[in-house]
Amino acid sequence: MTEPEPPELPEPPEPFGARLRRAMDTRGPLCVGIDPHAALLREWGLNDDVGGLERFTRTAVEALADRVAVLKPQAAFFERFGSRGIAVLERAVAEAREAGALVLMDAKRGDIGSTMAAYAAAFLDPDSPLFADALTVSPYLGYEALRPALDAARAGGSGLFVLALTSNPEGAEVQRAVRADGSTVAATVLRHLAAENAGAEPLGSFGAVVGATLGDLGAYPLALNGPLLAPGIGAQGAAPADLPAVFGGAVRQVVPSVSRGVLKQGPQVSGLRHSAARFADEVRIAVG
Numbered sequence: 073m074t075e076p077e078p079p080e081l082p083e084p085p086e087p088f089g090a091r092l093r094r095a096m097d098t099r100g101p102l103c104v105g106i107d108p109h110a111a112l113l114r115e116w117g118l119n120d121d122v123g124g125l126e127r128f129t130r131t132a133v134e135a136l137a138d139r140v141a142v143l144k145p146q147a148a149f150f151e152r153f154g155s156r157g158i159a160v161l162e163r164a165v166a167e168a169r170e171a172g173a174l175v176l177m178d179a180k181r182g183d184i185g186s187t188m189a190a191y192a193a194a195f196l197d198p199d200s201p202l203f204a205d206a207l208t209v210s211p212y213l214g215y216e217a218l219r220p221a222l223d224a225a226r227a228g229g230s231g232l233f234v235l236a237l238t239s240n241p242e243g244a245e246v247q248r249a250v251r252a253d254g255s256t257v258a259a260t261v262l263r264h265l266a267a268e269n270a271g272a273e274p275l276g277s278f279g280a281v282v283g284a285t286l287g288d289l290g291a292y293p294l295a296l297n298g299p300l301l302a303p304g305i306g307a308q309g310a311a312p313a314d315l316p317a318v319f320g321g322a323v324r325q326v327v328p329s330v331s332r333g334v335l336k337q338g339p340q341v342s343g344l345r346h347s348a349a350r351f352a353d354e355v356r357i358a359v360g
């Protein structure tokens with residue numbers, strides 16, 4: 073009697089880091105944020121209601137999802153409209169992914185481990201309606217509290233961007249605080265991420281959020297074999313030309329992120345595309 077063939081195992085999903093590297097190489101590294109501020113809705117001639125939110129979001133996705141590497145919806149601007157706002161967000165994620173963009177859900181979740189598992193189920197389980205390619209998370213309840221999200225991302229082929237050195241000046245009092253062992257809190261987060269990404273090729277799936285606004289970060293271990301999401305370009309005052317001075321040798325791992333700087337050029341699709349293309353060109357010139 074011959075042994076029965078073992079059942080075929082499903083292919084493991086391609087890791088987020090590999091998908092992101094390919095998107096950065098083909099589309100350029102720019103991330104555009106979808107942040108439907110009430111003021112922007114008004115500037116676009118829309119009502120500050122769910123109808124306006126839907127129109128704004130659809131226009132941004134239509135304009136950008138087929139050309140930028142990453143779209144980053146800011147969950148807060150959808151959550152403020154309750155379940156109907158979340159429905160708009162769900163559709164936007166699906167449409168953006170369909171058009172070829174990677175979607176980074178900027179929800180900055182962080183909690184004790186058992187609750188983190190529920191956040192992971194919401195955003196990192198491929199069967200969840202809010203599944204995204206990656207999620208922003210906060211390590212300030214302790215890095216290990218993120219473990220359920222790290223495990224879920226690894227299993228589902230998605231990624232995490234962990235807050236390390238945020239673009240706002242208030243972040244420094246927590247992130248640059250010096251621990252008993254002499255290292256800063258942020259450097260410790262970055263070292264954890266480097267350990268998470270060890271051996272990953274061509275790029276790890278566990279990134280850090282590091283503001284483009286912060287000046288020279290040469291003192292921090294930015295070489296984590298993972299992506300560095302760099303918000304702060306545009307409305308917060310940083311420019312693509314600043315990136316080499318801020319990130320030094322890690323600049324090719326940087327995903328520069330701009331929201332209002334692009335969105336204020338709406339509501340025309342052409343205005344949004346032109347603005348995103350201009351930022352992308354400036355990034356190319358700065359990063360080489």
Ligand SMILES: O=c1ccn([C@@H]2O[C@H](COP(=O)(O)O)[C@@H](O)[C@H]2O)c(=O)[nH]1
Nearest residue numbers: 105146238239240303307308330331332
């Ligand atoms: O350190 C951080 C982390 C996240 N953000 C988010 O990025 C955008 C920035 O929007 P702009 O209009 O380009 O200023 C926004 O969603 C923030 O919540 C950040 O700015 N800094």
